[in-house]
Amino acid sequence: MTDSAEFLKLTGQKSEDVPDIDLDNIDELLAQLTQEELDELNGDFDPDNSFLPPSERMRSQTTKDPTGPFSRKKLLAFLEKKAKDEKDWENIKQYVKKAPGSSDVADISEKTWKAKEVPKTQEEKDIDTEWDDILTQATEDELVDLAAVLGFHGMLNQTQFYASENNEKLESGGFAGLAKAEQLKVAPFEPPNTTDVEQSIRLIKDNDSSLKHLNLNNIKNISYERLEAVCDGLKTNTQLETLEMASVAMTDRVAKRLSEALKENKTLTSLNIESNFVTGELIVEILKSINVNKTVTEFRATNQKPEALGNKVETKIIKLVQENDKMMKLGLAFEFPETRVKVTEKLQSNYDQVRKKRVSDKGEA
Structure with missing residues (x-):
């Protein structure tokens, strides 16, 4: 063939x-x-042929020589300038649907399209007559006050709303006013901790009855030897009830001496070692020492570096807390929900036991 x-x-x-x-x-x-x-x-291609790549479905229609390399920035600038220079349509004519049997070209009316006017009822006319003059003569500040009274909060910014509510004069206000941030109120710095560390160490060792609360928080220049001396004094002290040692750069070296002292101390009830450098293992050791005499009912040790305790440490903490029926407050940041739930349940149970005992004591009295 x-x-x-x-x-x-x-x-x-x-x-x-x-x-x-x-x-x-x-x-x-x-x-x-x-x-x-x-x-x-060459230009006879099928533009719908999916077997051809898009670049080959139609030949290039550009016959001009390139004036330079392609620049996307210049192209966008040219398109933006061209769009701004083009004139808008002067009149929008109403589109009239063609009648059956007429030509394919739609008819365009000669008049500019206007929205259909809906006749107003007599009640609406009365309302317009009553309020139009009032609202037309009202100043912009009065309109802002009216919007605040009527609860149109979306029409006002925050500064305008509170100014209208408090009857304050708002400069450059109105609906076009800008909300400005209030001036910051400078808070005074907290006074430095003036506790005499050397005298406190002597009072602890002498078992002075006047020292019930020792606050060493935020004292940065305490040496390790002084911190260890405070911890060693707790072994024989029977007067101190509250010890605060937050943010004193305590490390595991000092925490080890503290845990040893807590095994012998029987009067301390509140201990705070927040914002230091105590690891999770030493926190566990301190909780073990607290469980020896169970006199410390409040222990705070959050914001340590490193802060994450880990699953192994948190599991030990759960066991130690559940063994202590006297602990009322425990300040620790836990990573796992199971630890938070079990510790909270145990502390709540301890609270309930204290409450029941207090109620029963009142009943006997």
């Missing part, structure tokens, strides 16, 4: 409609075509 016959079979056309073409001489046929005919032939 010849090439022409095969072409007729595929296309279903008649032989008289298609000239007899020898496809073997395709190069000679293409050589006879002009440049315009070749361009038309």
Whole structure:
């Protein structure tokens, strides 16, 4: 079968409609075509052919030579300038739907489109007559006050609303006013801790009855030897009830001496070692020492570096807390929800036991 016959079979056309073409001489046929005919032939693509990549579904239509390299920034600037320079449509004409049987071109009316006016009722006319003059003559500040009274908070910013509520004059106010941040109120610095560390150490060692509460918080220049001396004095002291040592750069070295002292001390009830450098293992050791005599009912040790205790340490803390029926307050930041729930439940149970005992004592009295 010849090439022409095969072409007729595929296309279903008649032989008289298609000239007899020898496809073997395709190069000679293409050589006879002009440049315009070749361009038309090369542009004959199917734009919906999904088997061709998008770049090959249509030939390039650009015939101008490039004036320079492509610049996205310049292109966006040109498009923005062109959009600003273009004039808007002067009149928007109403679109009229074509009548059945009319031409395909839609009719455009000669007049500018206007919204249909709905006639007002007599009640609406009376309302307009009563309030229009009042609202028209009202100043912008009076309208702001009215919006605040009526509860239209969305029409006001925060500064305007509170100024209207407190009957304060608001400069540059109104609906176009800007909310400005209030001036910061400078809070005075807390006075430094003036506790005499050397005297406190002597009072602890002498078991002075006047020293019930020792506050060493935020004293930065306490040496390790002085902190250890405070801890060692607790072994024989029977007067001190509250010891605060937050943010004194305590390390495990000092915490170890503290845990040893708590095994012998039987009068301390509140201990605070927050914001130091005590690891989780030493916190566990301190809780073990507290459980020896169970006199400390409040223990705070949050904000340590490192702060994360870890699952192993938190599991030990759960066991130690559950063994202590006297602990009322425990200041520790836990990572796992199970630890928080179990510790909270145990502390609540201890509170309930104290409350029941207090109620029963009152009943007997």
